[in-house]
Amino acid sequence: MKAVVLKSPFTVEVQEVPIPEISDPSDVLVRVERTAICGTDLHPYEGRLELEADLILGHEFIGTVEAVGNAVTQLREGDRVVASCVVSCGACYQCRRHQPGNCAGSRIFGLGIALGDLPGGQAEYVVVPSADISARKIPAGMETQDEDMLFAGDIMTxxxxxxxxxxxxxxxxxxxxxxxxxxxxxxxxxxxxxxxxxxxxxxxxxxxxxxxxxxxxxxxxxxxxxxxxxxxxxxxxxxxxxxxxxxxxxxxxxxxxxxxxxxxxxxxxxxxxxxxxxxxxxxxxxxxxxxGVAHITEYMDQVIALIQAGTLKPSGIVSHRMGLSEAPEAYRMFEAREATKIVLDPRS
Ligand SMILES: [Zn+2]
Ligand SMILES: [Zn+2]
Missing domain, CATH: 3.40.50.720 (NAD(P)-binding Rossmann-like Domain)
Incomplete structure (x- = not known):
């Protein structure tokens, strides 16, 4: 599959890498349909956060579930989902007190080992761990609101x-x-x-x-x-x-x-x-x-409902739509503040 990989500060490449596999029973494998570049991605891109070699970037994405771990109860194959950019465990002291952003085992997609070593979503496929907690099914009938829903996983929430x-x-x-x-x-x-x-x-x-x-x-x-x-x-x-x-x-x-x-x-x-x-x-x-780190999963359901109702419409923020293969140029533009928000399509 194609994936956006950080090679060194200010250099990303679109590389061919193996499709990731489910390794934990709480995982789901998602075929990514839309992904976005976030201001937080500039921390590794500009070299302020050191990442291990060839890490796949990105923590804003939506897509369709292609495989489901044995322990997942809320999602099934074929469901369209949005995932919280922050993955929490759901069981630690902070999680039980509705502070998932402060989870003892908190992980963020595409930000390296220090943040839980989760490969990012600027790729054709991504594995979402703790899927029952961190992912939400996109309600039926919202197919035309993909670019709004994409932001429920991070910036809108x-x-x-x-x-x-x-x-x-x-x-x-x-x-x-x-x-x-x-x-x-x-x-x-x-x-x-x-x-x-x-x-x-x-x-x-x-x-x-x-x-x-x-x-x-x-x-x-x-x-x-x-x-x-x-x-x-x-x-x-x-x-x-x-x-x-x-x-x-x-x-x-x-x-x-x-x-x-x-x-x-x-x-x-x-x-x-x-x-x-x-x-x-x-x-x-x-x-x-x-x-502090956002408590995304605590607010996501409200945000999804408000998007569904048409009250929140964050897709207006999208300034550029590009193919995933154009990621190097997209990152250059985003870093140069030539774009407010860039959505990448992994299929092109
Ligand atoms: Zn972000
Ligand atoms: Zn936790």
Missing amino acids: TGFESVARAMQPGDTVAVVGAGAVGLCAAMAAKALGAAQVVVIDRVKERLKEAERYGAIAVDASEDDPADAVLDLTDWRGADVVVDAVGHESALVSAIALTRAGGTLSIPGVYTEEELTLPFSDLYLKGIKVEM
Whole structure:
């Protein structure tokens, strides 16, 4: 089968590799029909996360189950599925307390040995472990919503969780960064009844997309985001601020936008050991901070239902559709920020 393999930083190749096989009774083998490149894939691609040789990348995919382990009860051959990007065990202390992102045996597809050594989904086939816990059957009749469902396994659910864990209906939610997760967070905030959603970025097309979800767009290259948010909130600041960028500068500005007693929610991935932050602002404003690996399987069913109802439609974020064989060019474009979201078709 064809698979996208990281050869060295900034170099991926589409290689011919053996089709993976079920090795655990909880596994299913999935023939991948759509897969996407995620911002998290840039951590290994840009060399910030060292991977073993020839690891298959990717953790966002949907497809059809082709083989089922003996212990799997929820899925059968022929089912169309979406899998959570994070695979949890379902049995450890954290899993039993509905914190699967903190699972003692947590694994993520396509991120190497340090994250559980799971080959990724940017391939024609992928094995999904703990399938009863980590995969969901795509409801019948959703064949035209494949590109929406694809994102239930990661970015849509990550964005949804980032606001669902922090906001109340009627809140003002500010989202720093209109990348894929930021746009999903904005969409989810609207769906969950935010009174105002403010999206801050410097890329005009991304801000236009945010406006399509009813968000107020602030172009940080033209306006001061803090002034804009204070203006909209009687000088309080936003109830919830989502840092959907994952860089120190974004975090510092997110702290400045949060009201006293508000919540800062961080779906972005941080790999830095140390950051310089205005800690006294966090303390004096009594800001709650929510962050960490997303608890995808806790929120996925809600997200799937909202996609099915047409309330969430993350496919609007897709900026490019390419064949899996074009992965080297797709990664180059994505890394150069020429694309918001790229979907790859393993059949071409
Ligand atoms: Zn991701
Ligand atoms: Zn666990």
